[in-house]
Amino acid sequence: MTKGGNATGAGARRGAPPRRRDAEATRGRILAAATQEFARHGLAGARGDRVARAARSSERMVYYYFGNKEKLFRAVLEAAYLSLLQAERSVHLDDLEPASALDEFCRFVWRYYLEHPEFIGLVNTENLHRASHLKQSPQLTQLVAPIVGLLHGLLERGVKLGTFRAGIDPTELYIAIAALGYFYLANSATLSAVLGRELRAPGHLDEHWRASTEMIQRFVRARL
Amino acid sequence: MTKGGNATGAGARRGAPPRRRDAEATRGRILAAATQEFARHGLAGARGDRVARAARSSERMVYYYFGNKEKLFRAVLEAAYLSLLQAERSVHLDDLEPASALDEFCRFVWRYYLEHPEFIGLVNTENLHRASHLKQSPQLTQLVAPIVGLLHGLLERGVKLGTFRAGIDPTELYIAIAALGYFYLANSATLSAVLGRELRAPGHLDEHWRASTEMIQRFVRARL
Amino acid sequence: MTKGGNATGAGARRGAPPRRRDAEATRGRILAAATQEFARHGLAGARGDRVARAARSSERMVYYYFGNKEKLFRAVLEAAYLSLLQAERSVHLDDLEPASALDEFCRFVWRYYLEHPEFIGLVNTENLHRASHLKQSPQLTQLVAPIVGLLHGLLERGVKLGTFRAGIDPTELYIAIAALGYFYLANSATLSAVLGRELRAPGHLDEHWRASTEMIQRFVRARL
Amino acid sequence: MTKGGNATGAGARRGAPPRRRDAEATRGRILAAATQEFARHGLAGARGDRVARAARSSERMVYYYFGNKEKLFRAVLEAAYLSLLQAERSVHLDDLEPASALDEFCRFVWRYYLEHPEFIGLVNTENLHRASHLKQSPQLTQLVAPIVGLLHGLLERGVKLGTFRAGIDPTELYIAIAALGYFYLANSATLSAVLGRELRAPGHLDEHWRASTEMIQRFVRARL
DNA sequence: CATGAATGAGGTTTCATTCAT
DNA sequence: GATGAATGAAACCTCATTCAT
Numbered sequence: 018m019t020k021g022g023n024a025t026g027a028g029a030r031r032g033a034p035p036r037r038r039d040a041e042a043t044r045g046r047i048l049a050a051a052t053q054e055f056a057r058h059g060l061a062g063a064r065g066d067r068v069a070r071a072a073r074s075s076e077r078m079v080y081y082y083f084g085n086k087e088k089l090f091r092a093v094l095e096a097a098y099l100s101l102l103q104a105e106r107s108v109h110l111d112d113l114e115p116a117s118a119l120d121e122f123c124r125f126v127w128r129y130y131l132e133h134p135e136f137i138g139l140v141n142t143e144n145l146h147r148a149s150h151l152k153q154s155p156q157l158t159q160l161v162a163p164i165v166g167l168l169h170g171l172l173e174r175g176v177k178l179g180t181f182r183a184g185i186d187p188t189e190l191y192i193a194i195a196a197l198g199y200f201y202l203a204n205s206a207t208l209s210a211v212l213g214r215e216l217r218a219p220g221h222l223d224e225h226w227r228a229s230t231e232m233i234q235r236f237v238r239a240r241l
Numbered sequence: 242m243t244k245g246g247n248a249t250g251a252g253a254r255r256g257a258p259p260r261r262r263d264a265e266a267t268r269g270r271i272l273a274a275a276t277q278e279f280a281r282h283g284l285a286g287a288r289g290d291r292v293a294r295a296a297r298s299s300e301r302m303v304y305y306y307f308g309n310k311e312k313l314f315r316a317v318l319e320a321a322y323l324s325l326l327q328a329e330r331s332v333h334l335d336d337l338e339p340a341s342a343l344d345e346f347c348r349f350v351w352r353y354y355l356e357h358p359e360f361i362g363l364v365n366t367e368n369l370h371r372a373s374h375l376k377q378s379p380q381l382t383q384l385v386a387p388i389v390g391l392l393h394g395l396l397e398r399g400v401k402l403g404t405f406r407a408g409i410d411p412t413e414l415y416i417a418i419a420a421l422g423y424f425y426l427a428n429s430a431t432l433s434a435v436l437g438r439e440l441r442a443p444g445h446l447d448e449h450w451r452a453s454t455e456m457i458q459r460f461v462r463a464r465l
Numbered sequence: 466m467t468k469g470g471n472a473t474g475a476g477a478r479r480g481a482p483p484r485r486r487d488a489e490a491t492r493g494r495i496l497a498a499a500t501q502e503f504a505r506h507g508l509a510g511a512r513g514d515r516v517a518r519a520a521r522s523s524e525r526m527v528y529y530y531f532g533n534k535e536k537l538f539r540a541v542l543e544a545a546y547l548s549l550l551q552a553e554r555s556v557h558l559d560d561l562e563p564a565s566a567l568d569e570f571c572r573f574v575w576r577y578y579l580e581h582p583e584f585i586g587l588v589n590t591e592n593l594h595r596a597s598h599l600k601q602s603p604q605l606t607q608l609v610a611p612i613v614g615l616l617h618g619l620l621e622r623g624v625k626l627g628t629f630r631a632g633i634d635p636t637e638l639y640i641a642i643a644a645l646g647y648f649y650l651a652n653s654a655t656l657s658a659v660l661g662r663e664l665r666a667p668g669h670l671d672e673h674w675r676a677s678t679e680m681i682q683r684f685v686r687a688r689l
Numbered sequence: 690m691t692k693g694g695n696a697t698g699a700g701a702r703r704g705a706p707p708r709r710r711d712a713e714a715t716r717g718r719i720l721a722a723a724t725q726e727f728a729r730h731g732l733a734g735a736r737g738d739r740v741a742r743a744a745r746s747s748e749r750m751v752y753y754y755f756g757n758k759e760k761l762f763r764a765v766l767e768a769a770y771l772s773l774l775q776a777e778r779s780v781h782l783d784d785l786e787p788a789s790a791l792d793e794f795c796r797f798v799w800r801y802y803l804e805h806p807e808f809i810g811l812v813n814t815e816n817l818h819r820a821s822h823l824k825q826s827p828q829l830t831q832l833v834a835p836i837v838g839l840l841h842g843l844l845e846r847g848v849k850l851g852t853f854r855a856g857i858d859p860t861e862l863y864i865a866i867a868a869l870g871y872f873y874l875a876n877s878a879t880l881s882a883v884l885g886r887e888l889r890a891p892g893h894l895d896e897h898w899r900a901s902t903e904m905i906q907r908f909v910r911a912r913l
Numbered sequence: 914c915a916t917g918a919a920t921g922a923g924g925t926t927t928c929a930t931t932c933a934t
Numbered sequence: 935g936a937t938g939a940a941t942g943a944a945a946c947c948t949c950a951t952t953c954a955t
Contacts, residue, residue: 040914059369061286065950076950077916086950098435140431141365145283148430161437188436189452192425199428200420206372207364211322212412213385228413235459264939289925301941304926488935507817509734513929524929525937534929546883588879589813593731596878609885636884637900644872649864652871654820655812659770660860661833676861683907712918737946749920752947 044082046072051079052093056138060090060146090142091150097139098157104129105164115175116234122168123230127198131222137203165191175237182239193236197229268306270296275303276317280362284314284370314366315374321363322381328353329388339399340458346391347454351422355446361427389415399461406463417460421453492530494520499527500541504586508538508594538590539598545587546605552577553612563623564682570616571678575646579670585651613639623685630687641684645677716754718744723751724765728810732762732818762814763822769811770829776801777836787847788906794840795902799870803894809875837863847909854911865908869901 050071054063065086069076083089108125110118130137143151151157168187175181201208205216214221274295278287289310293300307313332349334342354361367375375381392411399405425432429440439445498519502511513534517524531537556573558566578585591599599605616635623629649656653664662669722743726735737758741748755761780797782790802809815823823829840859847853873880877888887893 059283059285061283144428144430148434151431151434158434162435196420196424200424204368206368207375210372210375210382211386232456232460236456507731507733509731592876592878596882599879599882606882610883641904644868648868648872652816654816655823658820658823658830659834680904680908684904
């Protein structure tokens with residue numbers, strides 16, 4: 018029942034009569050559409066008919082597959098976090114020396130946020146709801162962001178080599194790295210208006226990334 | 242119960258029946274209630290009757306004073322930003338040496354976010370709407386966060402004294418300071434669930450603030 | 466208490482503090498504004514605040530002077546009919562020979578409708594309400610359109626002279642004259658759309674008037 | 690109670706509980722009810738709940754099928770004009786000699802107005818709105834009342850036979866015929882009150898029709 | 914597996930009107 | 935005599951959801 022390994026192909030399905038395996042495809046399209054919808058409009062602002070239309074399906078199907086709005090949101094949220102976890106698994110830092118590895122790590126986080134604006138939207142929405150849906154997903158809460166483990170190892174290596182100072186909490190470091198990227202992108206609209214600077218302009222994006230990595234490096238570096 | 246001749250001021254009015262025919266007071270209560278409502282539930286999730294009840298007024302009065310939901314939100318947003326600006330005016334850093342002044346600045350920002358969770362909620366909501374309401378408020382967009390000016394002066398002083406390195410963009414510095422505080426508090430719910438650590442616990446709050454200021458100090462410090 | 470003959474002048478009353486005799490002036494402005502409002506939007510569609518604004522007064526004053534919406538409409542309607550009656554009094558046909566007098570009469574009716582679109586709007590609205598307000602105004606129903614009397618005399622003279630045929634009901638004649646003008650103007654919007662001809666174009670207005678008078682003349686003429 | 694296999698047709702369904710899940714029937718009942726409601730109360734005065742009740746449906750269904758009040762009105766208006774056009778197609782004048790044909794035409798128009806008071810109410814309402822809804826219906830504006838074509842042919846035949854005079858504009862003639870009928874019926878309430886004559890009394894209705902046709906005949910007749 | 918029809922409940926907003934100086 | 939503040943009732947409309955095939 019896994020996704021990979023089937024050979025039906027994704028193409029040639031436009032207006033054609035529904036065929037075998039379409040159930041899963043429909044479900045997938047709905048999930049994708051709902052992800053966008055929730056990310057853009059929040060939970061209360063999301064509209065079932067927009068999801069249905071974007072998924073080239075019907076509102077009825079949304080209920081058929083997901084039960085109700087809240088459950089749909091939970092499914093979307095789980096998929097989003099799972100997606101992040103999967104991406105995190107692709108990060109391999111062990112072959113790099115600690116400082117470069119940390120740079121690489123920062124780049125990964127920044128890139129992920131930059132390329133997954135829907136993730137930011139969903140997380141913001143979930144925080145508005147005090148993480149109530151997340152708490153209902155045991156598989157997610159038990160996972161304890163394995164990415165922090167990466168940082169832990171990395172910091173230890175740096176300390177041993179004498180390039181990083183001791184006593185840095187990997188969780189705090191992770192939060193700092195996330196904060197610098199997330200805040201900038203999540204709040205770019207209001208910040209741009211208030212600061213009078215277009216934060217989404219490519220130049221400023223780059224500059225921010227550079228400043229952020231420097232800040233992180235200086236934070237961990239021994240004997241500045 | 243008449244309007245003239247009392248000197249109670251605006252405070253100490255909780256649960257007491259609202260003074261009737263006091264436009265300013267009624268408007269104020271509605272604005273305060275709406276601030277909480279929008280911060281907690283977002284624009285789409287906010288409910289007019291909850292606002293009315295919390296303001297010990299009627300739904301009708303909300304429309305009487307603010308026209309419609311969107312305008313009410315705009316009024317709330319404007320008041321929130323104005324409130325921040327006013328608080329910023331109370332920050333005086335000129336008498337402190339640069340490093341201490343920077344610490345003080347960080348403490349101010351952190352405290353403001355900590356003590357004004359509604360501000361975070363409103364800003365998040367406004368970002369969901371791509372700052373569309375903010376852009377309609379000329380008075381706010383024209384203001385160009387004067388607080389950045391404070392940082393600018395502070396950095397210059399530090400550079401002259403040789404304690405800060407040159408070439409730091411005050412706007413970027415401001416964003417970093419804001420990011421470290423805002424992100425932590427705005428996302429504490431999901432982060433707590435995912436990281437398996439109660440970020441709102443007093444100890445962790447303090448630790449985060451300490452780590453943040455250190456990060457900022459190391460970022461600007463010359464010759465580390 | 467008549468309008469003419471006072472020397473306060475109509476000018477110089479813009480933003481100035483209210484003075485003596487302003488009560489009557491305010492009432493008058495409200496009545497005029499309400500006339501336009503009811504004519505343009507009907508009874509149900511009329512809005513108190515639009516009336517107030519157009520009258521440079523307040524909604525409160527509307528109720529102060531007229532009690533409620535329905536009474537205001539009645540006042541408007543009475544004023545409109547009284548206005549028509551007064552205009553009718555200015556029609557003098559006795560010095561003209563019958564055919565010319567009839568032409569003159571037709572011209573008067575046509576002109577009145579053309580120059581008083583609000584009258585048409587009000588009458589249409591009143592018919593929607595099955596003349597219920599009109600019936601409540603004894604002064605109007607008792608009047609029995611004196612203008613029909615004019616036609617009666619005119620027809621008699623024509624018959625005596627041998628230019629008009631006998632047996633024509635003056636009321637029917639009046640209705641016909643009114644119909645040709647009223648219908649054309651009252652329905653010009655829908656007719657223009659459906660017939661593909663701009664009925665309000667000056668050329669077509671004139672042509673219609675010419676055709677109408679000819680129709681009326683041919684109707685009464687003896688021995689065609 | 691299933692949908693398939695019955696042959697009752699659309700008629701004879703009054704007071705009986707509405708057949709459920711019959712979209713066409715439900716839509717039809719709502720349209721019919723709305724026609725009456727708009728005709729009687731105008732656009733602003735029409736009430737959604739009255740429509741729902743009269744249609745033995747729910748207010749919700751009105752929005753389900755028609756979107757909103759304005760669209761419902763447009764649908765009603767379109768149906769009303771389409772109904773008129775269909776009736777016009779049943780008029781065949783070619784077999785009659787011109788004068789009789791013209792009489793027949795007048796009778797048709799008169800009868801239509803007499804038997805479709807809702808049409809008059811709707812058209813009046815649409816004129817209040819300056820035909821704004823009609824203009825949004827391309828199918829209606831493009832039709833250019835084909836009935837005028839009938840009059841055109843009829844006039845030509847009469848001229849050739851020498852019974853009608855030349856130079857009569859068929860559109861003007863149509864307007865005159867419509868005016869004499871429409872005005873009388875649309876304004877019967879106010880006219881009855883003002884003229885002191887019950888225009889809806891059968892005798893007066895007949896008399897008006899006779900006077901109207903005579904007027905039309907005399908208008909077109911050659912050599913009176 | 915899929916769907917068109919239907920709906921209860923409640924949301925936002927408007928309206929005409931009155932209160933209390 | 936005049937007015938700003940207030941309001942109950944109801945209007946229109948939307949939303950998430952279920953029914954019945």
